[in-house]
Structures are given as structure tokens and as C-alpha cells.
Amino acid sequence: MPDTIQIDARTARILPWVVAIAFFMQTLDGTILNTALPSMAASLSTHPLQMQGVVIAYMLTVALLIPVSGWLADRFGIRQVFLAAIFVFTLGSLACAMSPTLDLLIASRVLQGIGGAILVPVGRLSILRAYPRDQLVRILSFITIPGLLGPLVGPTLGGFLVNYASWHWIFLINLPVGILGVICALRYMPNIPRAGALNPFDKFGFLFFSTFMLTLTIALEGIGEHSTAYTKLVLLLVTGFVSLAVYCFYARRSENPLFSPDLFRVRNFSVGIAGNLFARLGTGAMPFLTPLLLQVSLGFTPLKAGMTMIPMTLGAMIAKSVVTPLVNHLGYRLLLSINTVFLGIMIAGFSLISKEMPYPVILLIFTVFGMINSMQFSAMNTITLLDLSDEQASSGNSLLSVIMQLSMSMGVAIAAAILGEFSGIRSFSATGDLASAFRSTYLCLGFMAILSALIFYHVTPSAGKKGTKKNVYQQEKKMEH
Template sequence: MSAPPEALASPHRRVRPRTILMIVASAMFMEQLDGTVLATALPTMARSFHADPLHMNVALTSYLLTLAMFIPASGRIADRFGSKSVFRAAIGLFTLGSICCAQAPTLWALVAARMLQGAGGAMMSPVGRLVMLRVVSKAELVQSMAWLMIPATIGPIVGPPLGGFIVTYLSWHWIFYVNVPIGILGIVLVTIFIDEMKEPVRTKFDLRGLFLSGTALACLMFGIEVASRGVGSGWIIAALLGAGAASAGLYTVHARRTERPMLDFRLLRITTFRMSLLCGSLSRIAVGAMPFLLPMMFQLGFGMSAAESGSVTFVGSIGSLAMRACAPAFLRWLGFRTVLTWVGALATGLLAASAAFRPDWPLPLIYAVLLANGFFQSLQFMAYNTIAYADVTGEDMSAATSFYTTFQQMALTLGIAVSAAALAASIAATGHAQPMLPDFSAAFLFVAAVSFLAPLLATRLDKGAGAELSGHRERPGRAKIV
């Protein structure tokens, strides 16, 4: 991987890697809690801001959009200024953004505050993952990833019922204030327990690459977002998409001429990294749609309150948490390719089953579908997140984490935009004045169809891929460079 933990630790003390993993996981818990609490509260917040509930997805996508813009720089900034300093500053910026969100008087003020949160989150998640990758060996990576994701998975479990309780009995402003004590505690723990870790800076910071990649990602994602919500004229959408495509083209030319570009596409030569990125992005489009579609369907289609909706949607996260403990055993037994194909197909099928949800369904049956979906999706993404780094060298680890996390967040943003567009298209086609249950069903089936492409493509992965990480008995395959 990179240097062993002994080489990275301070000469005055040594902190167990598991302690560092739990600190990093707590930051991810705060980020996941924030997103799931907000998703449940959107219909109530729409009434407060006098906005269309379907347009409230901008509060989710503005955050994810900012992540996509700034994540590419996270690894290089961590190398230059140190993982500890950057991670601590990111937590502080995220906490400050949370306070600004709680004070927002209008929807667009909320969007601006969410973008400030996103600037902190853009550093917090990938740099936290980089800290983890630098303190564990490859043989410990699967088990460490499971440990890392347990507190991060608790956020989506607590988030929906907590969000429903807050907006029903208190005020939506408190969904952001809950981040403040967690953020302050995180800053203190990082200061005490995490040592400064830097990589030698071999080239100057790629400022031009950051500008071009950020412009491309921002324009493309914002253009898709505007189009999905059906707001803005056609020429504005065309201008955004055109500017994004032009910036992407210029960045491609720039990256070929730069030794260490901001987003290094040469990493895609590594088969395991490329397949994890491509298939994982297709699957994440569906996962990104779930926090938007499910609460909307239960509140607008079923007539549930925010609290009732939250008491249902959190069940999928319980399934995800249940999988964390046994994911290493599943990967050791089945291997990465089997998990990414057959388990991925099963998870997609369970996602498609959500399209059939109706108010007359027994709640235990809805719980069962969501629980199973969360269980198998968790295994699928554990495999994606682990095998991505199977054949990445230590010197490329910062670039790989930034690259992977950038496209991970892009896929989640696309999931919200695509599901909102599918929902709007169904409403327009059926002539409904507001979204009805068949419209939600159409949106679920559309994102499930996109997600099903992932297990199909995963069949091209070598049988022995990632065997060093999983311990699967298939003969280990070598990294393929094409």
C-alpha cells in the first residue's frame, strides 16, 4: 500500500489503526446522517420555503455538486499540507456550513450554505479514506473497510426517523444543529489521535486542471439538474451542457500533457480500478435515487407524515449494517466477481420491487424488501470500494482516492437528477397535476434498469481479481494493464 503504520506513526506514541478507523468513520457518520435527515425533511421544508416539493432536490444536488467540483483536489492538498490538517479543517468547514444551513431564510440561501458544507465534505470523506488506506495493509483492507463503514452506516439508520421526529415535533432547523457537537468532538479527536501524514510533493499543484475539471463537472451536473427539474429555458440548459462538454474536452487535452493531472485518467488502465469505477457508478445512480424517491413516495403517495416515512425508510440501512459484520466472509467465500454479478443483480431486482409498493401492502412486507435490498447492496458496495484499490500502488493512492470519490459523488448526484427527471416525465406523460404512485413506480423502474447494467458489465472481471484482498480460493489474477 503505502508506508506501514509503524513508519507513519509519531515516534512519541502509536495509535491502534482501529482507533483511527473509528474516528474517520465518525466523520462519515456525520455526513451520512446529514444527508438522510435532510431527505426525510424535504417535503416539510418545501412548505416552509413556499417551494414545490419536487424542486427541493436542489438542496441535495447542490451539496453533491460541490463535492464533485472539489474532491479532485483533496488528495493533492492532503499530500501538500498533511492528512491530519486537511481532515480537521474539513470537519470544521462542514460544521460551519451546517450552522449556516440552519440559519438559511430562503431556499437559495440554503443552497449556498449546502455548497459551503459540500466544500468541507469534499475534503472530509476522501481524505478520511486516505488516512485509512495509509494505516492498514492490503491484507487487512477488507476487514478495515467493514469497520470503517459500520458507524457510517448507522447514520442512514438514525437519519430518517430522527429527521421525521425533528420536523414533526420541533423545527427543520435542528436537523443541521445536530452536526455541531459531532463536528466539535471530531476536531478534538483528530487533534489528539491522528498523526500528520504527508507524501513527497513531486510536482506543482495542477491549478489549471482543477479549474477545467471543476468547470466541466459543475456545468454538466448543474445542466442535468436544471433539465431534470424542468426549470430554466432550453438555451440555458444547452449553454451549461455545452460549456461542460467544452471544459471536459480541454481538460482531456491538458491531462495528456501533464505529468500529474488533477484527475489522472491513466488510472483507468488498471482493470480492477476501471471496472469498480464504471460498474459502481451505474449502481450508485440507483442508490442516489433512493433517498429522494422513497420519502417522497411515502409522504406524497401514501399520505404518511415525515415521522411515519422516516420510520420506514431507515430499514434499508439496518440491512446494510447487518451485512458489514459478515461481508469479509462472503467475499472470501464467493470472490469479487460473483458478488458483483449475482449479488449485484439480486440487489437491483429488490430495488425494482420498490416500484410495486402500495398503501395496502403490509408494512412487514415493505420492511422485508427494504431490509434485503440494504443487505445485498451493502455487500455489493463493500466489494466495489475494496477492489478499486487492489492493484493501485502506494504513490498513486492519493490520486486514486480523489478520482474514485469524484465519480462516486457524480453518480449519486446523477441518481437524484435522473430519478427526478423520470418522475417529471411520467407526470407529464400521464397528465397528473402532482406525482401519483404510478409515477413513482416508473421512476423506480427506470433507475433499476440503469443499475442492472452494472452486474452485466461485471461479468468481464477476471475470476481471480482481488483474491489477495478477499482470500478467495480462486487462483489470483494479475493486474491487467491495457
């Protein structure tokens, strides 16, 4: 860890609040949009089942730019980059609210994603360099509280705004928060110098890896929208996998690769990355798919759909307290193998939700899914970093963040493709058996999640069990650092 800088007492008190504002903006935006998709689709003369591009554009942009954020902060200064990120995010929010067409909205989401991708990692970096090590756990825990509140209030707030105002306000509310963030950052964000020499950025590695992510996601989205010719889809997929192969070949010979190939010599890291990629294909689609189920298929209002999502977040919070005891007792291998199967079963269980199902039972399904999903994320994330050295932790955590965003954007694209195929939706005026299409989609996503349990069987058998040197709590602190 680099030496910390000296900051005055007032800045020391207020800086965590400045970073917390940025965290809240980013996490709120990730959840507030989903309940508004049907209303946005009607306003933009698009079918609700063809709105995945609005979600994917943001997630994919974040995935692409995460590896760049740290280098930008070192090159131009944390304060300057943080300010620019808030400004770009706020400007992107305004552009989203003013977008008259779907294409312009997607382009505005890309602009918003540029700011969102840089906000969180650079904000966290400012904390790491401004405070001594013995204060980090307390301060990092404080600034992550808004990150927990965002998913809790996002769906309900989005539904409320759509019900009583218009979908434009889910973006406009970012403006006063963004302006406040800029003012506070100008006043209280210290000008933190770079620690040591600036390492060269791996431009070619970034180009190859980004091409892989971009072409693969665009191909999957094209399948979902039925808007891309078969030949172009094949070309996109081939380009993507060739780019990945070229990156792997290039990284082995590069002095400062974007992500070191040595990371994959660590068994649990390789298993964790593969598990995160495939297990999140199903879970990453749920925040996009479920509000559509509630509104398009069950006829819920946006507000009721948003309130119905609250138990999912509450269940996730409750489950945080039981992950460590379960890992200590079962170990990561057994816990992840069992929990992934249950996760797939719960995703498939959403196929049972119908207009005839009692509302309390629906809430129970949401709560149980939130608990299992939370345990899955905590265990998957920590096993991935379990055996990395301190020198590998930063690069490994960056790659894990990229894979998480990539798999969620791919999950949305895959879910939209499956849903579109089963529903037969091709245009705004088209109709289909939506209830049956949603059931089939959830069953497919659940089956995909269950299959990913086979990956976690390759985790080191003793990893995480009580008596070993490393546990889930220690690894969560490594992720924060």
C-alpha cells in the same frame, strides 16, 4: 506509506475518537436530511418534488473537492486543514438552519459540502501518518463504526426532529458536535508534518474535470426542475463533454495529472469505474426518492418514514458478512452480473409499494434491497481496485470516491427529472398522479440498473475466485489505506 510520527499515549488513545466524530458528522448529514425534505419544502413554499437541489449541491461539492483534500493537507498541515474543515462544516450547518429561501439553503449546503469533502479523507490521513502499520486495521475499523451508525440513526432522527421540533434542527444538532470536534482537535490532533516534497497540484486538470462534473450535473438538474431553456441545456452538456475530452487529452501529456490515464489500462479498474458510474445512478437516487414516496405518496409521518428506512441499513450490515464467501465461490464477474440484475429488479419492485400493501411486506422489501445494495457496493468498489499496484492505489481510490459522489448526484438529478415528467409537477400548487409517477420512476431506475449488468460482464473471469491471489477482504483494506 510514509514514516509515522511519535505521539504521546494520551493522544494515541483520543485521536481516533476525534476522527470518529468527524466521520459521524459527515455520514449523519448524508442521511438525516432526506426524511425532512417535504417539511422543508412546505416551509420554503416549494413542492417536495423540486427539492433535489438541496441534496445535489452537497454531493456535487464533495465530489469536486475530494481530489483537493490530500494536497491541502500536505500544503497547509493536517491539523490546520482538519480544524478548518470542521469549522466550515459547522458554519455551513448553521447557515442551512437559518436559510429563509431555497436558493440560500442550496448555497449553504455548498458551504457545508466544502467542509464535508475534506473532513473524512484528511481525518483518515491523520490516522495513517500517526500510527504504525500493524495498528491501522484496528484503528481504521474503529473510526468507521460511526460511519455505519450515521445511516442507521439518520433517517429516524431526522423524522423525529421534524415531527417534534422543526426541520431546522437537523442542521442545528451539528453545532454542539462540531464545537466538540474543534475543541478536541485543537487539544489532541497532532501537528503532523508532510512526508517528502510537496507535489504540484494539477490546477488545469482539476479545472477541466470539475467543469465536466459541474456542467453535466447542472444540466440534469435543470431538466428535473424544468427551469432551464433547451438551448442552455444543450450548451451545458456540450461544455461538459468537451471539458472531459480536453482533460483526457491534457492528462496524457501532464507529468503529474489529477488522475493518471494509466489507471485505465487496468481492465478491471476501467470496468469498475464504468460500473460504479452507471449502477449508482439508480441506487444513488433511492435515499432521496424513497422518503418522498413514503411521505408524499403514502402519507407517512416523517418519523414513520425514517423508521421505515432502518431495515434498509440493517440489511446492508447483515450482507457484509456474506460478500467474501460469495466472491470466493462465484468470482466478481458472475456475482456482479447476477447481483446487478437483482438490484435492478428490487428497485423496480418499489413500484409495487402502495397504501394497500401490508406494512411488514414494505419492511421486507426494504431489508432485501439493503442486503443486495450492500453486496453490490462492496463488490463494485473492490473490483475497481483489485489489480492496481501500490503506486496506483491512492490515485485510483481518489477517482473512485469522486465517481461515487458524482454518480449519486447525477442519480438524484435523473430521478427528479423522471419523477417531474411523469407527475407533471411544475409549481408548489400543482398536483398530479403522484402514485403513478413514483411507480414509473422506480421502473425506469430499475431498468437502468439492469442494463448496467452488461458492464460487469467484462470483468476478468477469474477475478476474486478462491485460489487467486487477491480477494475482497484484501481490497477493502487497500481502500482503507
